[in-house]
Amino acid sequence: MKQKKRPNQHRTTWLVLACFLLFLHVRPQPTEPSDGNLQSYFVRALTLRNENRIDLAFDTLKKATEKAEEMEDVKALADTYHQIAILNLRINKDRAAEFYWDRAKVLLDNLSYPYGKAMHKYIEALFLFKEGKNFQGIYAFNESRKLSNDRNLSNNIVLAEAEIYAKIEKFDSAIKNFNFLLSNNDLYEQDYLKTRGYLGLARVNIAMGDLEESIKHGEQALAIARKNKFAAEILQANELLSYSNEEIGEFKAAIIHQRNIMNIKDSVFTTAKVKAEAKTADKIQYEFMQEEIKRQEAEISDLRESQNRSEITAILTSAFLTIISILAISLYRNNQIKLKTNDLLHTKNKELESARDAAVQAVEAKTNFLSTVSHELRTPLYAVTGLTHLLLEENPTSKQLEHLNALKFSGDYLLNFINDILQINKIDADKLEILSIEFSLKKVLTEVIDSLRQSANQNNTQLILDFDNKIPTGLMSDPIKLSQVFMNLVGNAIKFTKEGQVNIIAKLVEQKDEEATIYFEVKDSGIGISEEKIDSIFDSFEQGSVQINRKYGGTGLGLTIVKSLLGLFESKIEVKSQLGKGSSFFFNLNMKCKNEVVDDTPFEVAKKDYQLAGLHVLVVEDNKINQVITKKMLKKREITCDIANNGYEAIDHAKANRYDAVLMDIHMPGISGDEATKEIRKFDKETPIIALTAISLDDSLEAFYAAGCNDVVTKPFDPEVFYQKIGENIFDRNLKNAAS
Structure with missing residues (x-):
């Protein structure tokens, strides 16, 4: 029986081009022109490019180039060269793309223009990806992201990385990035990025064998693409839908999409159109080169007018012969050096590849170990803390109460220790990312x-808060991680300060446009740190001395976490201290700021007394x-329950019964909790599902929510938090549904 090919196996040349073109949609950044015309050229070129009208996009960018030269706006001129380079890459004119990319580099060498340099690094990443250098491309995308925080550029880097992850079959990372694009709020390409996100998810669904999800995502992509006239994306969506419908036996739908494909190729992707695009690109490059020749001829004409023609001829002839001689000698020597260098580089590359592979294996081994240890420790801890809570509520004797409180303290201490280790290693393994959301620093x-x-x-x-x-009331940063920094610093200061004071200081250093630099300091009047210990206090498990550790307790990880978290903000913590007179920890942070007042919701939702009986x-x-x-914890609040021992039983129970909520363990034999959740969501969209998980290093909260969970509670958990989550997801959810 002849095997049917997937859509990404048809016509290899077309799909290689189509996949590569997913990256070629970065917003041209207008550079504050003296009037509004230049920005309108950029916006129109972007619209035409997304509609696959490449020849008209070329014409529009040519006019933008002329306008930028007329206004002597060097930044805008560099932007137009970048966009022309991207259009040339789209129609596989790599040499022309490189020509304009180099022209932009010449302009950027003498400019302080972070966005332009970020864009230049982005196009370099496109070249690397096209050459099959996936990991080098990802590194270049990260370098581009560091140079500019432009929202549109960041969104398209997310899209680019998603496509690379999909190509190398890191499907979890690809799905995370594609899902991010579905909720983007991009000013210029919101619908286009959503379309690409749905198409990416549809392709990943096919690769993972989930054809029904592929059809759902393909239809969502097709609807948006049709609405916005995204010609290339309409074609891709039809190809994906044709394949998926055929595979599940929906032949009528498959035939409809196949007819759509034929009509599109006949009307849009014709040879004449491709030739027109290439002709327009050649015309623009030819005209540009002609202008360069005219400028050089003008310079020669000026030289001839100022110097005697015969002297110039003699000088030029002599210079020409000298240059030819030098070039001949240099060419020979360079060729010899190149041969030796190539041999050396080949040897060094082999060594570096071996070292890199060893380092990657070591990191993966460490990550897997920590993931396993975290989960295995949390599971018995759940039993310890849960049983302790139950026993404390059963009216223990005074002597038993003393022992149970000691057991509860030990369990809490061990849990905090595990959390600290997991936090540090999440940072080391690049599992944490800095958010950029509006918040109130004072709050x-x-x-x-x-x-x-x-x-x-x-x-x-x-x-004392100073x-x-x-300081601007509206700031953009990551309030959760900032609160972790200050919880550790202030908590540390309190621990080593008795009958004294701790000052928390926040001062505005400077504010320029939408950037604010803020100075922070946590100062205490505690025991202080000896001079010889200051350099080591930020190391893991380090405290001032063995005596201090025995007297005050703690793991010695708090300051390590602070240092690691501030590293994510590209900041560095410093310390001044005098033994017996206190310590001062201080650092600067750069944040985006806005003028409007931000009324943040608190990090902890106010507790409600829910009637769970x-x-x-x-x-x-x-x-x-x-x-x-x-079961005992639920019985305490008069909640009845059924028990499912694994994911398969959970699906059967959910089909046969109606529940007020499902409490879903994630790590189980057979199918995992998130897979079971996906299956339940196919026939039950309403019942709240709360994930109860001994979360590990590789677990992703986004993945739990994407699977269909309404909330996540980390084991071992505080019983009051457990009851609160049940109440919120059943009663508050019902109120919200009734209101809507």
């Missing part, structure tokens, strides 16, 4: 201080001890 610091005030009161220590009112839930858990503990 973040106030919430940190409020949460630690009880610990400060136990030490008779004052917490906040500069000149009478609820009936499904508990999906493979560990027998955990089943007993979870």
Whole structure:
């Protein structure tokens, strides 16, 4: 029986080009022209490019080039060269693309223009990807991202990386990036990026054998592409839908899409159109070169007018002969050097590849080890903390209460220790990314201080916030990670300060346009740090001394986490301290700022007293001890439950019964919790599903939500948090549905 080919196996040349062109949609960045005309050229060229009207896009960019030269706007001229280079890459005119890319580089060498240099590095990444150098391309995309925070450029880098991940079959990373694009708020290419996101998900679904999901995503891509006249994407969506429908036996739908493909190729992707695009590109390059020749001829004419013709001829002839002689000698010597260098580079490359492979294997081994250890420790910890909670509620004797409180303290300490190690290694493994969302800095610091005030009161220590009112009220950064930094710094200061004070200081250093530099300091009057220990306190498991560790406790990981988190913000923490007189930890942070006031929601939602009695839930858990503990915890609040021992039983229970909620363990034998969730969501869209997981280094909260979970609770959990989550997802969700 002849095997049917997938759509990405038809006509290899076309698809290689189509896949590569996914990366060629970066917004031209207007450079504040003196009037609005130049920006309108860029926007029109972008629209034409996305509609695959390449010849008209070339014409529009040519007019933009002329306008930029007339205005003497060098930045805009570099942008137009970049966009012409991208269009040439789209029609496989690589040499022409490289020509304009080099012309842009000449202009950028003498400019302070971060966006232009980011764009230049982005196009370099496109060249690398086209040459099959995937990992070098990813590195170049990351370098481009560091040079500019332009939203459109960042979105297209996400798209580019998604396509590379899909190509090398890292499907989880590809799905994460494509899903990100579905909710983008790009000013210029929102619909285009959504279309590419749906198409990417459809291709990944096919590769993973989920044809129904592929059809769903393909139809969503086709609808947006038709609405916006994205010709290339309309063709790709029809090809994917034709294949997927044929594979599941929907031959009528497959034939309709196949007819659409034939009509599109006949009307849009004709040889005449390709020739017209190539002709337009050649014409623009020819005219540009002709202008260069005219400029050089003008310079020669000026030289002839100022010098005697015969002298010039003699000088030029002599210079020509000298240059030819030097070039001949240099060419020979360079050729010899090149041969030796190539041999040396070949040897060094082999050594570097071996070293890189060894390093990658070591990192993967460390990651896998930590992932396993984290999960294996959290599972028995769930039993310890859960049983302790249950026993504390059963009216223990005073002596038993003392032992149970000690057991609870030990369990909490061990859990914090595991969390600290996992946090550090997530940073080391590049598992954490800095968000950029609007927040109120004063609210973040106030919430940190409020949460630690009880610990400060136990030490008779004052917490004082010195906040500069000149700091903009609306800032853009990652408030969650900032709160982690200050929780560790302030908590550390409180621990080593008795009957003293801890000052939390925030001062505005400078503000330029939409950039603000803010100085932070946490200063205490505690025991201080000896001079010989200052350089080592940021190392893992380091404290001032063995005596300090025994007296004050702790893991010595707090400052390591602070240093690692600030590294993500491209900031560095510094310290001044005097033994017996206190310590001061300080650093600067650069943030984007806005003028409007931001009213953040707090990091912890206010607790509500939900009436949970009478609820009936499904508990999906493979560990027998955990089943007993979870069931007892639910019974405490008069909640009944059914037990499913694995994902298959969970699906069967969900089909046969109606539950108020499903409590889904993630790590189980057979099929995992997120896979079981996906299956349940195919026939039940409404029942809240809460993931209960001993989360590990490789787990992704985004993946849980993408699978269909409504919320995530990390094991071992605080029982009150557990009850709160159940109430929120059942009662608050019902209220929201009723209101809508």
